[in-house]
Amino acid sequence: MNKKQITAVVELDQSRYKTKIFADGHFIYADEPEYLGGTNEGMAPGGLLLASLGSCTAITVRMYADRKQIPLTGLTIHLAICAEDEMNEGTVIERKIELHGDLDEEQRKRLMIIADKCPIHKILTHPIKIISN
Known part of the structure; x- marks a missing residue:
């Protein structure tokens, strides 16, 4: 079995706290809830x-x-x-x-x-x- 390192790339632009996460060909958002200034569009x-x-x-x-x-x-x-x-x-x-x-x-x-x-x-x-x- 060929083991490979787990990697992720996280990007944050002018979207306040909404963060883009890329890992192994997958994409999700992370964010903060609205009461903390986020948009609550991700976990x-x-x-x-x-x-x-x-x-x-x-x-x-x-x-x-x-x-x-x-x-x-x-x-x-x-x-x-x-x-x-x-x-x-x-x-x-x-x-x-x-x-x-x-x-x-x-x-x-x-x-x-x-x-x-x-x-x-x-x-x-x-x-x-x-x-x-």
Whole structure:
């Protein structure tokens, strides 16, 4: 398997806070809500962070369930974090995972352990460095 670096390009012009994000051939907007001066035409950065964690968790659990033939029919993940201006090194993300399907208790426990093994979870729970040039 050939692994490649994950990259993104973010552009901000005169549109106040509405930000264009390009990654791996995909495009989305990020923005701030109107009460912060944005146009609310995209998710705020904190929402994107939660979306990254939630989608990575869901995909990781699904991959494991498929590989182990666990009868997971779906999952729902609820996430919450404090306001962005309150975020610091002590910030807590609340994550509630609902597993759907005819699962026994052992399968549920195993899938919950696997949820913590998603790459984004690992990044967020360990120190990382950001190098700006």
